[in-house]
Amino acid sequence: MMSRNSRYTILVHGGTVSGPEAVTEDRLHFIKYVVETGRQRLAAGAAALDAVVEAIVSMEDSGLFDAGKGSYFNRDGFVENDAALADGHTGRAGAAALLRRLKNPIRAARLVMERTDHVMLAGATGEQVLIDLGAELITNPSAYFTPTTTASVMPDLSGTVGAVALDTDGRLAAATSTGGTRHKLPGRVSDSAIIGAGTFANRSCAVSATGKGEYFIRRSAAADIALRAAYAGMSLQQSADYVVRELIGRQDSAMGAVIALGLDGKPVISANGYGVLHGHAADTAGVCTGARIAT
């Protein structure tokens, strides 16, 4: 029996996890809420792009992940946030990096895509342009960003957040947001903000990654997953598994995971370590959340 394709699906991740101790109930519950809300939006006809942006905004605001409010501090004790999104249907994309004063980095990335001729703005000069375009400021960054329980208790947890969605019009979108690695150097740009590395979408698939971002940049991992599936006759799941497990995992010895969706709406999740916090919801199935990937 062939399984029916999903008419809409949302799939989110909340970062790789190195072991069961990092799979906390509050995060899994929050992911469940995010994907259930995303499903309702998609059922009501929302665009995939809107669904992934709203999912990421919730996770940025939650303080539960290494993104937005919950971001890790860098070596010098301040937060620099990165985010990107890609609209597979139009081929457009937006990215914002090294933000220090904006509440929702993913909305900043959307401003870049929709209100400028550019794909990526970064640094203090880019942030000022985004503020001039109306990005929401954090009134008091030093009160907003506080060392999180996450950061002190679970130093290995990479809590980057990402979302991919397929909407009822067959459009795909991807979005990713992160505070980057703990104690990173000031000015370090993560793969999350780099189209083709941690975030990618075209008319056939949407991809969001998490893990040791430097390896995803070197290998253009998100683009590789999409293009390998397109050119090498692999399924999207096979392509994701090859890049995440064989290249990033075995060859690079680096932890990583991705989520992806193709036009069939079937959730693709691949991780090379203990797993990745994730959840998904579609018109064909209930809400599913977890951390380990059944293989």
Next chain:
Amino acid sequence: MMSRNSRYTILVHGGTVSGPEAVTEDRLHFIKYVVETGRQRLAAGAAALDAVVEAIVSMEDSGLFDAGKGSYFNRDGFVENDAALADGHTGRAGAAALLRRLKNPIRAARLVMERTDHVMLAGATGEQVLIDLGAELITNPSAYFTPTTTASVMPDLSGTVGAVALDTDGRLAAATSTGGTRHKLPGRVSDSAIIGAGTFANRSCAVSATGKGEYFIRRSAAADIALRAAYAGMSLQQSADYVVRELIGRQDSAMGAVIALGLDGKPVISANGYGVLHGHAADTAGVCTGARIAT
């Protein structure tokens, strides 16, 4: 008769050109000097990575291109420089973006690769880290960067510079440097600084792009050229032509060009407009420079 593969090759570009009026003798002569010098270095056993970095340093210092000293000013009247390099043999890469005070952006990108755990540093905070690592400062940026003849006389000229090389040990490397588009928004990051967009290398090929960078970012163009050749049974020239002419050119209506090298050392040049300033030299042939591509 089969042509003998080159044991070493260097291929550089100096940006797309919209017509014959942009093909100036001073630029072509300088490119000839750069590739001749590069050939001598490679003949003496230099690594591909060193050859491309030194080629780019010369072009940054020349003031003849939109990179380093000759960079375009942005909307607010200052220079923000971007550069990246990729070492195909090791898989390592480095990128630096939005530099305002460093003499050679490509050396800054190399510092990121060799002296940090990261791939990309950007903005004022990243530049400070690079200064702390010993990057050479411009003493007086407002005297060093002056509005160039290029910018005023030829507004459409994109003079991004790039180099790819194959060395006698069979290693490939790519490097790209740019001042970005004229009157760009402050904080705009170009494809040149994004691994997989304007700069890419692996064990099979090395790619450097120029043109309307936003389209190269959206399509992960440099990675697409490399991966399409690897997976889709195309030659590197066919893959470059498809991405540059069909995708960037016809579908996106954007001007662009790439240079690339595979392990056979055969120069791959593709452009969708009038052409791209370029030059190459190898052990098997003399120094060749030009702007239009014979097709």
